[in-house]
Amino acid sequence: MVGLRQSTDPTTPQPTGGPSPERPTSGAPAALMEALAAEHAAIFAYGPIGAKLDEDLAEFARDAEAAHRARRDALVLALTADGADPPAAEPSYALPFPVSGTADALRLAVQIEERVAAVWRAALRAGAGVTGAGALVGLVDAAVRATTWRRSAGITPATVPFPGDPCPPPPI
Amino acid sequence: MVFTMAVRYGPVWTRRAVLGAAGGAGVAGVLAGCSLFAREQPEPPPDPLAPLLASARALLARYQEAIADHPDLAERLEPIRQAHAAHAEALEELIGPPATPTSGVWSPPLATPTAGTGNPADVLAALAEVERAGEREARLACLSAPPERTGLLGSITAARATHAEVLTWSD
Numbered sequence: 001m002v003g004l005r006q007s008t009d010p011t012t013p014q015p016t017g018g019p020s021p022e023r024p025t026s027g028a029p030a031a032l033m034e035a036l037a038a039e040h041a042a043i044f045a046y047g048p049i050g051a052k053l054d055e056d057l058a059e060f061a062r063d064a065e066a067a068h069r070a071r072r073d074a075l076v077l078a079l080t081a082d083g084a085d086p087p088a089a090e091p092s093y094a095l096p097f098p099v100s101g102t103a104d105a106l107r108l109a110v111q112i113e114e115r116v117a118a119v120w121r122a123a124l125r126a127g128a129g130v131t132g133a134g135a136l137v138g139l140v141d142a143a144v145r146a147t148t149w150r151r152s153a154g155i156t157p158a159t160v161p162f163p164g165d166p167c168p169p170p171p172i
Numbered sequence: 173m174v175f176t177m178a179v180r181y182g183p184v185w186t187r188r189a190v191l192g193a194a195g196g197a198g199v200a201g202v203l204a205g206c207s208l209f210a211r212e213q214p215e216p217p218p219d220p221l222a223p224l225l226a227s228a229r230a231l232l233a234r235y236q237e238a239i240a241d242h243p244d245l246a247e248r249l250e251p252i253r254q255a256h257a258a259h260a261e262a263l264e265e266l267i268g269p270p271a272t273p274t275s276g277v278w279s280p281p282l283a284t285p286t287a288g289t290g291n292p293a294d295v296l297a298a299l300a301e302v303e304r305a306g307e308r309e310a311r312l313a314c315l316s317a318p319p320e321r322t323g324l325l326g327s328i329t330a331a332r333a334t335h336a337e338v339l340t341w342s343d
Binding site (some may be wrong): 122 | 177183186194251252254255258262300307311314319320322323324327329330331333335337338340
């Protein structure tokens with residue numbers, strides 16, 4: 001749905017290059033490849049996001065981008081150690097909508113973090129041990145950043161009951 | 173004469189009777205013990221997530237108390253209260269209701285003031301501390317759970333982390 005895989009999902013950045021390399025379709029490697037693709041896309045998206053924010057929010061965007069880079073690097077190391085061949089980022093990604101101002105930038109930042117939380121939640125189900133711990137950190141950190149971006153965007157409430165859950169139960 | 177015979181043979185019969193009775197009682201006692209044990213055996217061990225369900229209910233109660241005592245905080249606390257209610261419902265759906273009520277047993281790992289006391293800033297700070305303790309508890313539960321449970325537990329961990337975050341905001 002996001003990142004390197006060609007998809008019709010309009011809510012997340014899509015690669016603008018050619019076909020994506022083949023990736024596993026099930027199990028831990030596939031889920032981790034999805035997480036890696038989402039981290040690549042997030043790193044790309046924070047460029048145009050940060051460019052439209054004032055200094056305080058731009059600094060938070062830079063911190064978020066650095067966190068995504070660290071998470072990506074740790075994941076690449078883990079995948080390589082397992083004998084996988086993790087794909088590099090695409091040269092460019094098509095954003096789901098034009099980022100022409102602060103409101104667009106905040107909306108995209110919320111979507112990016114919600115997407116990253118969702119892929120790490122999926123990777124958590126498929127992972128174990130050190131990988132599982134890393135996936136949980138990825139989920140929790142993305143959920144907290146999404147909360148901060150919602151607040152900046154004026155979205156209330158800023159929290160959601162089940163971060164990363166693509167199909168949360170209906171509200172009580 | 174009768175008395176003498178009774179005295180002479182009495183102990184023999186009495187010993188047999190006693191041994192027989194004791195043996196019977198022993199068997200009966202063992203059977204009774206087995207029977208008693210067998211009645212307790214079907215009681216299943218509590219689910220490993222029972223403490224997390226109890227903590228979700230305890231957190232729910234803390235927010236209900238805080239909202240009742242500080243209506244001015246209701247707008248801020250109500251979404252979090254609803255989240256804990258949703259977590260408790262999801263956990264109960266996953267593991268079933270507890271055999272005995274445990275909601276009043278759980279207490280936060282860290283000693284914190286009662287949510288309903290103090291000024292609003294103290295209430296928010298106390299709740300944030302409880303959320304952080306709850307996040308640690310959920311994190312441990314998630315990392316030791318079978319894969320099919322990690323999604324829900326990961327979301328609960330993340331939710332508690334976001335609660336602690338918003339409770340520290342100054343607005």
